[in-house]
Amino acid sequence: MEKINVFWFKRDLRLQDNPTLNAALRQPEPLLLLYVFEPSLFEDAHYDKRHWQFVAESLVDLNTELRKYNTKILQVTSEVKPCFERLQQSFCINTVFSTEETGLKITYDRDLELFSFFKNAGITWREFQNNGVVRGLSSRQGWSDKWYRYMTARIEILDFKNTDVLSYDFVQNFQEQCSSFSGVDTQSNHKFQKGGREEALKWKASFFNERLQFYNQYISKPNLSRYGCSRLSPYIAWGNLSIREVYQEVRNLKPDSPYKRQLNAFASRLRWQSHFIQKFEMEPRMEFEPVNKGFLQLSQPARPDYVAAWKQAKTGYPLVDASLRCVVETGYINFRMRAMVTSFLTHHLFQNFTTGSSWLAKQFLDFEPGIHYGQFQMQAGFTGTNTVRVYNPTKNAHEHDTDATFITKYVPELSSLPSNLAIEPWKVTPLESQLYDFQYGKDYPERIVDIQETRKVAVTKLYAQRKSTLAQSERRRILDRHTITRETNE
Ligand SMILES: Cc1cc2nc3c(=O)[nH]c(=O)nc-3n(C[C@H](O)[C@H](O)[C@H](O)COP(=O)(O)OP(=O)(O)OC[C@H]3O[C@@H](n4cnc5c(N)ncnc54)[C@H](O)[C@@H]3O)c2cc1C
Numbered sequence: 001m002e003k004i005n006v007f008w009f010k011r012d013l014r015l016q017d018n019p020t021l022n023a024a025l026r027q028p029e030p031l032l033l034l035y036v037f038e039p040s041l042f043e044d045a046h047y048d049k050r051h052w053q054f055v056a057e058s059l060v061d062l063n064t065e066l067r068k069y070n071t072k073i074l075q076v077t078s079e080v081k082p083c084f085e086r087l088q089q090s091f092c093i094n095t096v097f098s099t100e101e102t103g104l105k106i107t108y109d110r111d112l113e114l115f116s117f118f119k120n121a122g123i124t125w126r127e128f129q130n131n132g133v134v135r136g137l138s139s140r141q142g143w144s145d146k147w148y149r150y151m152t153a154r155i156e157i158l159d160f161k162n163t164d165v166l167s168y169d170f171v172q173n174f175q176e177q178c179s180s181f182s183g184v185d186t187q188s189n190h191k192f193q194k195g196g197r198e199e200a201l202k203w204k205a206s207f208f209n210e211r212l213q214f215y216n217q218y219i220s221k222p223n224l225s226r227y228g229c230s231r232l233s234p235y236i237a238w239g240n241l242s243i244r245e246v247y248q249e250v251r252n253l254k255p256d257s258p259y260k261r262q263l264n265a266f267a268s269r270l271r272w273q274s275h276f277i278q279k280f281e282m283e284p285r286m287e288f289e290p291v292n293k294g295f296l297q298l299s300q301p302a303r304p305d306y307v308a309a310w311k312q313a314k315t316g317y318p319l320v321d322a323s324l325r326c327v328v329e330t331g332y333i334n335f336r337m338r339a340m341v342t343s344f345l346t347h348h349l350f351q352n353f354t355t356g357s358s359w360l361a362k363q364f365l366d367f368e369p370g371i372h373y374g375q376f377q378m379q380a381g382f383t384g385t386n387t388v389r390v391y392n393p394t395k396n397a398h399e400h401d402t403d404a405t406f407i408t409k410y411v412p413e414l415s416s417l418p419s420n421l422a423i424e425p426w427k428v429t430p431l432e433s434q435l436y437d438f439q440y441g442k443d444y445p446e447r448i449v450d451i452q453e454t455r456k457v458a459v460t461k462l463y464a465q466r467k468s469t470l471a472q473s474e475r476r477r478i479l480d481r482h483t484i485t486r487e488t489n490e
Pocket residue numbers: 229230231232233234236237266269270272273274276333334335336338339342364366367368369371372373375376379
């Protein structure tokens with residue numbers, strides 16, 4: 001049987017600046033490129049068809065590039081272990097190369113299972129660092145320096161020279177022979193950003209060349225942020241772009257750019273990306289329970305009716321409902337709206353964060369477990385280290401969607417109203433109701449809670465919980481473990 005190595009694509013769907021791939025290409029053994037669509041992830045509550053569509057689009061793009069090198073990616077729909085078992089029937093696998101994944105419990109368990117399978121089968125598994133995230137850390141001592149070194153290291157150009165990869169025809173035939181091996185069927189939905197390197201580069205170029213100037217001004221606006229923010233998140237999350245190449249472009253642009261403030265603000269977000277993923281790498285139980293264990297004792301009585309209203313975008317608060325409908329429809333909302341809908345669920349409705357975390361992940365095309373859970377917990381007030389920030393959706397609408405453009409686009413039942421009433425439809429008088437042909441409570445639901453009241457209750461309960469001995473000792477533990485000790489000068 002032919003001896004081969006396998007490069008297993010995970011969330012690193014690119015050829016450029018992919019050190020794992022280059023390391024695999026430097027080996028003497030012929031290389032098979034592989035992507036595995038895992039049915040268990042199709043079923044997982046965090047994932048949606050939109051994610052696999054994005055991946056499939058990325059693979060089409062990669063295969064177009066790979067045509068130049070007379071190879072293609074074997075795409076398999078199977079759990080990963082049976083996939084490798086099947087490959088072993090045809091090949092003698094020497095080494096598997098993949099990029100480290102800071103994932104959910106389901107992918108962690110899959111990797112543990114594979115680890116022992118590879119060990120028993122005599123297969124070496126080599127994993128390489130992803131993003132600025134470091135495996136096996138117990139504290140952040142010196143993390144900042146490591147991050148900086150990673151980000152400023154040389155960009156790895158794809159190195160296909162002298163390499164023996166399994167040929168295009170061979171992979172094609174093999175794919176056809178194995179009838180159970182097939183990619184997913186996807187139907188393009190133009191409302192989602194399209195996956196793939198080519199699209200990623202277009203979004204990156206348009207951001208740096210045209211949209212950057214609006215970054216700071218538009219970042220909080222639900223509508224304008226769609227233009228003024230980079231929109232690179234799905235490309236970074238699925239690895240069409242490496243965080244390092246984006247970071248280095250910022251550094252190269254900065255000396256001559258008239259938009260230094262914008263570039264600085266953007267660069268700090270790139271750092272948060274790694275920071276949050278690193279935190280999740282070190283505290284993966286955040287998927288299931290508060291990072292600060294003191295909040296395990298917080299009582300949040302379940303109200304399935306509240307959670308259902310939130311998921312159906314029928315809370316009666318126009319900016320909340322518009323944001324939720326928008327993310328379901330397009331896969332994207334900006335940071336402030338993400339924080340606001342999370343705060344609405346966990347503060348105003350006072351529901352356990354797990355009632356909405358996976359559901360929201362399913363909607364985000366850019367779902368990245370580390371950022372998602374870190375942010376969700378921070379917004380819910382479960383770190384015990386940050387100020388509890390309870391968002392007022394009405395105030396936010398007046399400040400950031402002044403003319404109710406965003407609200408009326410996603411909640412069209414409010415579009416007959418002037419903007420101030422579309423933001424606060426409960427203020428419609430009987431006369432206005434006739435004038436605008438709008439009935440509050442019938443055409444649009446009444447508010448499910450009174451946010452003036454719920455705000456007070458949430459803040460009181462969260463701060464009381466924070467005072468507990470356990471929450472205080474956890475607070476110190478979190479600060480010790482996750483505070484970045486030294487900032488590198490840039
Ligand atoms: C509850 C909640 C859940 C979130 N879930 C995700 C998620 O699953 N995936 C995800 O990529 N982002 C998540 N974010 C962070 C942030 O909202 C998005 O990264 C951002 O809105 C993506 O748009 P952009 O690429 O235009 O951002 P830009 O402002 O242009 O930022 C550039 C990049 O920096 C990173 N970034 C930006 N903001 C943050 C942040 N606050 N924390 C960490 N990294 C950041 C992202 O990689 C982003 O692509 C979440 C935020 C909240 C409040």
